[in-house]
Amino acid sequence: MSHFIVKKVAVLGAGVMGAQIAAHCVNAKVPVILFDLPAKEGSKNGIAEKAIANLKKLSPAPLGTPELADLIQPANYEEHLELLKGCDVVIEAIAERMDWKHDLYKKVTPFIGENAIFATNTSGLSITKLSDGFEGELKARFCGVHFFNPPRYMHLVELIPTATTRADILDQLEVFLTSTLGKGVVRAKDTPNFIANRVGIFGILATFAEAQKFGLSVDVVDDLTGEKLGRAKSATFRTADVVGLDTMGHVIKTMQDNLPASVDSFAAHFATPEPLARLIAAGALGQKTGAGFYKKVGKEIQRLDFATGGYVAGGGKADETVARILKKKDPAERLKLLRESDNKQAQFVWSILRDTFHYCAIHLESIADNARDVDFAMRFGFGNKLGPFELWQAAGWKQVAEWIKEDIAAGKALSSQPLPAWVFEVDGVHTPAGSWSVTKKAYVPASELPVYRRQVFRAPVLGQTTIDPKTAGNTVFENEEARLWTLAEDGLADVLILSLRGKMNTLGPGATEAIFKGVALAEASYKGIVVWSPTSLDGGAFSAGANLEAMLPTFMKGGAKAIEPEEKKLQDAMLAMRYANVPTVAALSGLALGGGCELAVYCNRRVANLETYIGLVEVGVGLIPGAGGLTYGARRAAEEWSAAPAATPVPLLPFVTKYFLNAGMANVAKSALEARSMGYLLWSDKVVFNPYELLYVAVREAKAMHDAGYRPPMKQLFPVAGRAGVATIMAQLTNMRDGGFISAHDFHLGKTIAEVMCGGDVEAGSMVSEEYLMTLERKAFCGLLTHPKTQERIMGMLQTGKPVRN
CATH class of the missing domain: 3.40.50.720 (NAD(P)-binding Rossmann-like Domain)
Structure with a gap:
C-alpha cells in the first residue's frame, strides 16, 4: 500500500x-x-x-x-x-x-x-x-x-x-x-442507514413497539435498557433526546422510504411512532429544545406520558426481580430466566433482545461483510458492552436460535420471516479463525492493515481467542492493587509495565509498594517503566486518586499521625518515579484525578489519549493534594518563570497563581490538549487519539528515551513566592469569601494551598527543595484530616459519591 x-x-x-x-x-x-x-x-x-x-x-x-x-x-x-x-x-x-x-x-x-x-x-x-x-x-x-x-x-x-x-x-x-x-x-455495505443506524434505529423502534405492548413507561424502559442491560447509561429514550428527535425522525423516514416490505419483513414497524411524531410536530425535539421524552421542570425530571401526551413525574425503576436477573453474570442463565419469567418487564427485555437477534441474523448478509462489523458498529456507535451477535453467542448460539424459532412460530416476534438457514449450520459467528461472513460462507479474519500493528490489544469480539490485557504478557510482581509485567513480543519485553487494578485504579499501600518495586526492578533489568491501565481500552480511569476507603481504618485506629507515614511513602514513591535512572512514562486516558494526576506528573514523560481528564480535585473532599501535587505546581511555576524572556522581567507570583487556581478550584482539564495549557502535560509529551494505540506509543517512547542515553533530572533548589505571595493570594481569597463566592472552609483550604505552594513563612525568592515543600504539603494534608468540615466532605463522598459543599 x-x-x-x-x-x-x-x-x-x-x-x-x-x-x-x-x-x-x-x-x-x-x-x-x-x-x-x-x-x-x-x-x-x-x-x-x-x-x-x-x-x-x-x-x-x-x-x-x-x-x-x-x-x-x-x-x-x-x-x-x-x-x-x-x-x-x-x-x-x-x-x-x-x-x-x-x-x-x-x-x-x-x-x-x-x-x-x-x-x-x-x-x-x-x-x-x-x-x-x-x-x-x-x-x-x-x-x-x-x-x-x-x-x-x-x-x-x-x-x-x-x-x-x-x-x-x-x-x-x-x-x-x-x-x-x-x-x-x-x-458497511451500501444499504439504507448502513449498519449502526440500521440496527440501532430498528432496536429503538422495536423497543417502542414492545414497551407499548407491555404497557411500560419511558423511565422504566430506560432503566431496563441502560447499564443494567450492558448498554449506554442514556439507554433508549434519553439517547433519543440527546441525538435529537428530528434527527431520529429523519433516520426512521429513511428506513420507511427505502425499506419496503419486499426488502425488509419488519417494515410494518418502520413508521414513526405516534408519540414521537407528536413531539416532533410540537417542536419538542429533545435536549436541544428542553423537552422531548423528558422535560426538566425546576429540579425535577419529568417523563412523557404516552396516554395523555403530557408530562408526569419520572423516576420509575425496574422491578427488583428483573434487576436481579439482569445482574446474573452468565448470559445463558440471564436470557433463560428472562424468557421464562411471567414478569412483564422480563418479557419485555427478552422480546427486545430476541427482536434484535432476529433482525441482525436476517440482514447480516445485506448490511455487512461479517458479524464482527455489526458487533463493533453497535459497541462503538451505541455504547453497548457486547454487540448483538456476541451476546447471542455467549448465551448459547443453538439454544437461543431455537427460542427465536419458537417465538416466530408462536407469532410473538415482530416478523414472521424465519431465521436464515445459516444460523442453524454454525455453532456461532465468532471463532479464532475470524467472524462469519454469509456472502463468503466462511469465517473471515480481522483487517491486517499495518495501522493495526500499533494496537497491542486490538478490540476483541467475544468468541475469539484474544489475549486479556489484564493478564497478558509475563507477570513480574503483583499484589491486590497493582501488577508489574512485560509484553511477551520480541523487542518489547525490555520495558516494565505498571498496571493499577483497584476500583477506578485508586492508589493505596499496595500501589505504593508496586511503584517502589517497579523502580528497583527497572533500574536493575529493564529500559524503563510505563504506567498503563487496561481499562483505558474501554474508557476507564487511569487513576481516580487516593483510596479513601483504604485510608479510613488506619485513620480510625491511629488518627492523623498514623496516616502521615503512609503519605510520606506515597510522596517518596512519586520522587522515585521522577528520579529513577530509567525513563518513566505515564500512558494516560480517562480520569487522572488527585493522586492519579500526581503519579502522571512525576513520571518523566506522558503519552496521553485526547480524552484524558486530569486535575487535582482534593478540595472536593476537604483536603489538599498530599502526594506532591502542590510541590509539582510550585516547581513548574519556578521553571516557567525562569524560562520567561529576560528582556521583560516578570514576577514569579503569576506563574504560581496558575497552579494555585488549578488546585484551589479543583480545575480538571477537559482534554489532553487543555492539560498542556494547565501545565499538567508538557509540550514534549505526546497526545494519541486512538486509545488502542496508547500502550504501543508509550512503550516505544520509553525505549527511545533509554536508547538516546536517558539521564534523570538533577535535583535542584528553586525559588518560591514566600510570605508576600501568601499575603497577595489571601487578599483575593478574603474578597471571594466575603462576597459569598466560597465558604469558610474553602477559604481555609485555599489559605493552606497558598502557604504550601509559596513555601510557608519565608522571604520571596527563597530557594527550597522538593522535599522541603513535600513536608509542608504532607503535614497540612494530615492536619486537615482532623478538621470536622473535611470529615463531613470525606464521609459525604464515600456515602454518595458526590462532593459536599460546606
Missing part, C-alpha cells in the same frame, strides 16, 4: 456535523478548510465563520481547547474553490438531500486534486446513487464516511464503498481515520 499522507482536509458544509468534523481535524493538528455558501450580507465567509465561532460555545466541547477554532480556515464556494486543489481528503457534509449534494458535486469536481479522496458524510443516503454525480476516475476515489455525532467523542466511523470505489482508497482513509483521528472503523 502506498504511503498516503493527509496534509490538509476540506469539509464542505458548515452545519452541525461539518463544523464538528472540522473541529476534530484541527484537534489532531490536521489543517482544515471549512466551506459553505457565500453569505448574502457582510463577509462572504460569514456562514462558515459563524459556525467556527459557535464551536467554542458547544457542550460537550468539540474542540480540545477553544482557541483551536482559530486554526479552521473559513471559505465559500464562490471565491475559494481553488483551495480544494491543495486538499488530500474532501469530506462533504451538507444536508441530507440527494439533489443538493449532486449540485454541489458538479460545482466542486473540477477543483478536486488528482489524488484526493472524496467522501460523503451521510447517515443513510445511497453512496452508489450519490456517486452518479461523478464521472471517470474521481468516481473510483469516492466513498461514504459516516461519523457518529459528536465526532470528537464517538469512536465509530463507518466506511461505505460503491462497486467502483478503489480498494486502496478505502485502506488509505481507514488508516487516517484510525490513527490520526482515533476512530474505530467499520466497513
Whole structure:
C-alpha cells in the first residue's frame, strides 16, 4: 500500500456535523478548510465563520481547547474553490438531500486534486446513487464516511464503498481515520442507514413497539435498557433526546422510504411512532429544545406520558426481580430466566433482545461483510458492552436460535420471516479463525492493515481467542492493587509495565509498594517503566486518586499521625518515579484525578489519549493534594518563570497563581490538549487519539528515551513566592469569601494551598527543595484530616459519591 499522507482536509458544509468534523481535524493538528455558501450580507465567509465561532460555545466541547477554532480556515464556494486543489481528503457534509449534494458535486469536481479522496458524510443516503454525480476516475476515489455525532467523542466511523470505489482508497482513509483521528472503523455495505443506524434505529423502534405492548413507561424502559442491560447509561429514550428527535425522525423516514416490505419483513414497524411524531410536530425535539421524552421542570425530571401526551413525574425503576436477573453474570442463565419469567418487564427485555437477534441474523448478509462489523458498529456507535451477535453467542448460539424459532412460530416476534438457514449450520459467528461472513460462507479474519500493528490489544469480539490485557504478557510482581509485567513480543519485553487494578485504579499501600518495586526492578533489568491501565481500552480511569476507603481504618485506629507515614511513602514513591535512572512514562486516558494526576506528573514523560481528564480535585473532599501535587505546581511555576524572556522581567507570583487556581478550584482539564495549557502535560509529551494505540506509543517512547542515553533530572533548589505571595493570594481569597463566592472552609483550604505552594513563612525568592515543600504539603494534608468540615466532605463522598459543599 502506498504511503498516503493527509496534509490538509476540506469539509464542505458548515452545519452541525461539518463544523464538528472540522473541529476534530484541527484537534489532531490536521489543517482544515471549512466551506459553505457565500453569505448574502457582510463577509462572504460569514456562514462558515459563524459556525467556527459557535464551536467554542458547544457542550460537550468539540474542540480540545477553544482557541483551536482559530486554526479552521473559513471559505465559500464562490471565491475559494481553488483551495480544494491543495486538499488530500474532501469530506462533504451538507444536508441530507440527494439533489443538493449532486449540485454541489458538479460545482466542486473540477477543483478536486488528482489524488484526493472524496467522501460523503451521510447517515443513510445511497453512496452508489450519490456517486452518479461523478464521472471517470474521481468516481473510483469516492466513498461514504459516516461519523457518529459528536465526532470528537464517538469512536465509530463507518466506511461505505460503491462497486467502483478503489480498494486502496478505502485502506488509505481507514488508516487516517484510525490513527490520526482515533476512530474505530467499520466497513458497511451500501444499504439504507448502513449498519449502526440500521440496527440501532430498528432496536429503538422495536423497543417502542414492545414497551407499548407491555404497557411500560419511558423511565422504566430506560432503566431496563441502560447499564443494567450492558448498554449506554442514556439507554433508549434519553439517547433519543440527546441525538435529537428530528434527527431520529429523519433516520426512521429513511428506513420507511427505502425499506419496503419486499426488502425488509419488519417494515410494518418502520413508521414513526405516534408519540414521537407528536413531539416532533410540537417542536419538542429533545435536549436541544428542553423537552422531548423528558422535560426538566425546576429540579425535577419529568417523563412523557404516552396516554395523555403530557408530562408526569419520572423516576420509575425496574422491578427488583428483573434487576436481579439482569445482574446474573452468565448470559445463558440471564436470557433463560428472562424468557421464562411471567414478569412483564422480563418479557419485555427478552422480546427486545430476541427482536434484535432476529433482525441482525436476517440482514447480516445485506448490511455487512461479517458479524464482527455489526458487533463493533453497535459497541462503538451505541455504547453497548457486547454487540448483538456476541451476546447471542455467549448465551448459547443453538439454544437461543431455537427460542427465536419458537417465538416466530408462536407469532410473538415482530416478523414472521424465519431465521436464515445459516444460523442453524454454525455453532456461532465468532471463532479464532475470524467472524462469519454469509456472502463468503466462511469465517473471515480481522483487517491486517499495518495501522493495526500499533494496537497491542486490538478490540476483541467475544468468541475469539484474544489475549486479556489484564493478564497478558509475563507477570513480574503483583499484589491486590497493582501488577508489574512485560509484553511477551520480541523487542518489547525490555520495558516494565505498571498496571493499577483497584476500583477506578485508586492508589493505596499496595500501589505504593508496586511503584517502589517497579523502580528497583527497572533500574536493575529493564529500559524503563510505563504506567498503563487496561481499562483505558474501554474508557476507564487511569487513576481516580487516593483510596479513601483504604485510608479510613488506619485513620480510625491511629488518627492523623498514623496516616502521615503512609503519605510520606506515597510522596517518596512519586520522587522515585521522577528520579529513577530509567525513563518513566505515564500512558494516560480517562480520569487522572488527585493522586492519579500526581503519579502522571512525576513520571518523566506522558503519552496521553485526547480524552484524558486530569486535575487535582482534593478540595472536593476537604483536603489538599498530599502526594506532591502542590510541590509539582510550585516547581513548574519556578521553571516557567525562569524560562520567561529576560528582556521583560516578570514576577514569579503569576506563574504560581496558575497552579494555585488549578488546585484551589479543583480545575480538571477537559482534554489532553487543555492539560498542556494547565501545565499538567508538557509540550514534549505526546497526545494519541486512538486509545488502542496508547500502550504501543508509550512503550516505544520509553525505549527511545533509554536508547538516546536517558539521564534523570538533577535535583535542584528553586525559588518560591514566600510570605508576600501568601499575603497577595489571601487578599483575593478574603474578597471571594466575603462576597459569598466560597465558604469558610474553602477559604481555609485555599489559605493552606497558598502557604504550601509559596513555601510557608519565608522571604520571596527563597530557594527550597522538593522535599522541603513535600513536608509542608504532607503535614497540612494530615492536619486537615482532623478538621470536622473535611470529615463531613470525606464521609459525604464515600456515602454518595458526590462532593459536599460546606
